[in-house]
Amino acid sequence: MxxxxxxxxxxxxxxxxxxxxxxxxxxxxxxxxxxxxxxxxxxxxxxxxxxxxxxxxISYGVITQDKTIATVGVKEVADKQFELTVAIPDGEKQRYTVKGDLWQLDVRVINWGGPLKMIGLESGYRLDRLSGRYISLESERSAERTVYDISGVATLTDVWTLVSNNSWLPWIEAKYGSATYLPMKDGALYAVSLNDEGVFAKPLNGPAESAVETWQ
CATH class of the missing domain: 1.10.287 (Helix Hairpins)
Known part of the structure; x- marks a missing residue:
């Protein structure tokens, strides 16, 4: 808001x-x-x-402590190929076909400082990319990889890039956050949360917990 x-x-x-x-x-x-x-x-x-x-x-949301910014559901459709459903808090869902063994969600973050922070401006975020990765180094080098822009926003001016490329701009900072790569397994469900320290993902059901335990 x-x-x-x-x-x-x-x-x-x-x-x-x-x-x-x-x-x-x-x-x-x-x-x-x-x-x-x-x-x-x-x-x-x-x-x-x-x-x-x-x-x-307008495409940014406010960061609150440990706020869940998305849930990621996994469905296996073929060997090393999964359908990931990314749902955001407002109820919108998008489906993406991701190849590999692991998935990762990236987020853009804008932080305010100085007088702008004093007047109440809070840090904001926007979902950025969803990508897949292979556990095998050989597959990572040679197999097809998938990366999606999931921001869903078409803008003429990218404030985050503008700030990132001009670090001298006062009282505003652009950061990049990435959730740790987590395994894709049929039926797994994960929650992605965000706070001032970064982006975190955790399992929400049995298949996700089992996949994480086996992978680790």
Missing amino acids: LYMILGVCLALLAIALIGVSLKVLLGRRWILAWLRGTASLFAIVFSFAMLAVAWDF
Whole structure:
């Protein structure tokens, strides 16, 4: 909800700025018209950039202590091939065919600092990738591997990448979290949780517990 509000506020501010800029740009008073027109055009471009950032922010959720961000169900469909069902807290489910012996879920994290943290902005996250891996080194090198973008978001501006590539930006930090690789076994069910220390996955039923014990 925090990132939804943040995105909506940025979008409303951008729309208001576009309106003011267009009013100034289309005005009939020509004193300093070129300067005003140039400033208005820059303001419009900046406003559209803000809209793009706002749209990207809406795709993030707030991190709470040990929050379950997804459950992963496993169904074997062939040798070394499994159908993974990734369900998120709002009830949405997606299915992916993953090859290998193990699965891993990656998450993008944005942390706030300084005055932004003091005013109440909380760290946010977004699911990023689902990938498979083989236990055998030979298979890992030669067999087909699967990696999926599971963010489900098409954005013009990737805030996380922008922050990650510009570490000098103040009061905001981009981090990458990955759940430990866990075995895929027919009928297994796992929970993926997230806190300030990282991403964790744990078995939720008998087949998952048995797979983890055997693998370890």
